[in-house]
Amino acid sequence: HRPKGFPPGPRAVPVIGNLLQLNLESPLADFERLAKRYGNIYCIFIGSRPWVILNGLQAMREALVNKAVDFSGRPQDLMVNHAVQMKDHAPGVILADYNQSWKEQRRFGLMTLKNFGLGKQSMEQRILAEIRQITKVLEENIGKTMRPQMLFHNAASNIICQILFAKQFDYDDKFMKYFVSVFQKTSKIINGRWNMIYDSIPMLRYLPLPFQIAFKLFKGAKERHLQMLTENKKTWVPGKPRHFIDCYLDELKKRGEDGSSFSEDQLVAFLLDLHFAGTETTANTLLTAILYLMNYPHAQERCQQEIDKVLDGKDQVSYEDRHQMPYVQAVIHETQRRADTVPLSVFHKTTKDTELMGYSLPKGTIVIPNLSSVLSEEGQWKSPHEFNPENFLNDQGEFFKPEAFMPFSIGPRVCLGEALARMELFLIVVTLLRTFTFVWPEDGGEPDFTPVFGTTQTPKPYRMKVQLRETDTSLNQTYIPIL
Ligand code: HEM
Numbered sequence: 077h078r079p080k081g082f083p084p085g086p087r088a089v090p091v092i093g094n095l096l097q098l099n100l101e102s103p104l105a106d107f108e109r110l111a112k113r114y115g116n117i118y119c120i121f122i123g124s125r126p127w128v129i130l131n132g133l134q135a136m137r138e139a140l141v142n143k144a145v146d147f148s149g150r151p152q153d154l155m156v157n158h159a160v161q162m163k164d165h166a167p168g169v170i171l172a173d174y175n176q177s178w179k180e181q182r183r184f185g186l187m188t189l190k191n192f193g194l195g196k197q198s199m200e201q202r203i204l205a206e207i208r209q210i211t212k213v214l215e216e217n218i219g220k221t222m223r224p225q226m227l228f229h230n231a232a233s234n235i236i237c238q239i240l241f242a243k244q245f246d247y248d249d250k251f252m253k254y255f256v257s258v259f260q261k262t263s264k265i266i267n268g269r270w271n272m273i274y275d276s277i278p279m280l281r282y283l284p285l286p287f288q289i290a291f292k293l294f295k296g297a298k299e300r301h302l303q304m305l306t307e308n309k310k311t312w313v314p315g316k317p318r319h320f321i322d323c324y325l326d327e328l329k330k331r332g333e334d335g336s337s338f339s340e341d342q343l344v345a346f347l348l349d350l351h352f353a354g355t356e357t358t359a360n361t362l363l364t365a366i367l368y369l370m371n372y373p374h375a376q377e378r379c380q381q382e383i384d385k386v387l388d389g390k391d392q393v394s395y396e397d398r399h400q401m402p403y404v405q406a407v408i409h410e411t412q413r414r415a416d417t418v419p420l421s422v423f424h425k426t427t428k429d430t431e432l433m434g435y436s437l438p439k440g441t442i443v444i445p446n447l448s449s450v451l452s453e454e455g456q457w458k459s460p461h462e463f464n465p466e467n468f469l470n471d472q473g474e475f476f477k478p479e480a481f482m483p484f485s486i487g488p489r490v491c492l493g494e495a496l497a498r499m500e501l502f503l504i505v506v507t508l509l510r511t512f513t514f515v516w517p518e519d520g521g522e523p524d525f526t527p528v529f530g531t532t533q534t535p536k537p538y539r540m541k542v543q544l545r546e547t548d549t550s551l552n553q554t555y556i557p558i559l
Contacts, residue, residue, distance in 0.1 A: 080436070083119045085120050088120070093122050093276060094120040094122070107131070108449065111131040111132070126442070129444045136482065140485065145488075148174040150174070154442075159266060161345070162345075169345075176337065185350070188320055203500055209234070210227065223538075224540055229256045229359040230245075231359070232354065232362070233256050233351070238319075241304055255297065258297050262290045262352075264528075264531075305340065350493070354493055356532040362504060362505075371523050383404065397506070405475040410464065415535075416447070418483065419447060420444050420446055420531075422489070425440060426440060447483065456479075512544060514540050
């Protein structure tokens with residue numbers, strides 16, 4: 077049943093709604109087709125429930141920024157809630173509804189991440205430490221062809237683990253491998269065929285279908301995070317925080333029983349949120365970066381020239397150097413645009429009866445920001461459908477960021493880890509390109525740039541050839557024969 081004044085959409089059938097009209101492997105092409113037919117706001121039915129899809133910059137800005145309060149809720153009764161949320165009073169931050177508790181947790185999370193950027197053991201140092209591990213693995217593979225999937229997942233996971241637990245794991249560590257695998261698997265189950273089926277047909281929820289796997293995996297992940305918390309509590313010294321857990325425990329102690337939203341259950345939920353969101357997103361963006369750099373060797377070479385010029389005589393890159401590297405910045409942003417890492421954002425919900433571009437949306441309507449549609453929207457980009465760093469360069473060759481660049485979403489729910497993610501992408505890409513050249517193997521076949529759909533999209537698995545750059549003399553000694 078379509079409420080009065082509701083956005084238009086395809087006719088739905090009872091019980092399953094529009095389910096059979098969507099390609100459940102990836103609904104993105106269907107969403108684009110429906111936008112052409114019905115406009116930038118339309119509605120589909122998943123089961124008996126309407127989902128309103130927002131497309132294009134204008135609708136996104138109108139809802140998420142101009143009417144931010146009305147559109148910043150989160151649905152509470154979808155498969156993802158049932159899978160991730162073990163306790164009602166501890167929703168964490170990603171899936172928390174728009175309320176005081178979410179505000180407190182989010183503010184604390186932002187502050188804590190920011191404070192890690194200060195002091196001696198700054199965020200930048202932590203990332204650079206991880207880059208040394210990546211470089212070691214790549215050095216072992218010079219002249220060889222390797223699959224980089226695990227490497228970048230391990231590295232991204234390790235950076236967030238340094239913040240959460242002050243731990244940098246070896247790449248064959250069991251704890252780390254467990255989480256990387258949980259995140260890879262669940263990211264595909266919680267957005268795709270299985271969540272749509274679960275959310276459409278409640279009757280099927282108890283059958284042994286793949287969504288049960290997601291439930292089990294998240295439960296296991298939470299148990300391990302709880303273990304981490306229990307262990308760290310034994311050595312916690314109030315007022316001397318070593319990592320995120322300690323900061324949270326300090327806050328909890330400070331607040332006492334003040335009725336705020338802080339609790340150990342919330343902390344465990346927060347750890348999972350940051351660990352998950354911090355691993356899959358950055359890893360898949362990096363994988364996309366290498367995929368494009370290999371297949372656009374001129375772009376790779378131009379980055380290397382810029383890097384060599386700016387870093388001449390320096391030991392290592394610093395995040396400040398980005399201001400002198402407009403082309404590298406453009407390439408990284410273009411990679412993010414093409415990676416389209418979180419295509420449908422995290423689902424939103426209206427917090428009250430509201431209106432959007434002439435349509436009425438009752439309180440509690442599920443709203444899906446189709447970020448993917450903005451990242452390739454015609455009229456917003458010089459080359460909307462191709463890889464072209466010029467999308468981010470003006471006529472003077474200076475870096476600029478078009479308004480339609482929103483891989484982190486916009487508005488009050490904008491990605492909490494944006495600053496960290498951008499720092500990671502810059503430091504990692506620059507350091508790797510300074511030392512290595514990445515080459516698409518001769519027997520690599522035609523590259524396929526279409527990502528595999530999920531909450532986070534993944535480039536199709538590929539192989540890369542690692543070459544040491546000729547300019548790096550320290551590792552590239554020439555043999556001089558003795559006469
Ligand atoms: C390239 C990397 C990343 C991308 C593309 C990305 C993208 C996104 C998007 C699209 C959202 C949903 C925003 C919305 O609901 O409108 C989000 C939320 C979030 N992200 Fe990220 N993210 C990235 C990295 C990270 C990292 C490294 C962290 C952890 C430190 C993180 C933590 C979060 C959290 C906690 C939220 C929930 C915010 C809230 O609901 O208030 N993300 N991210």
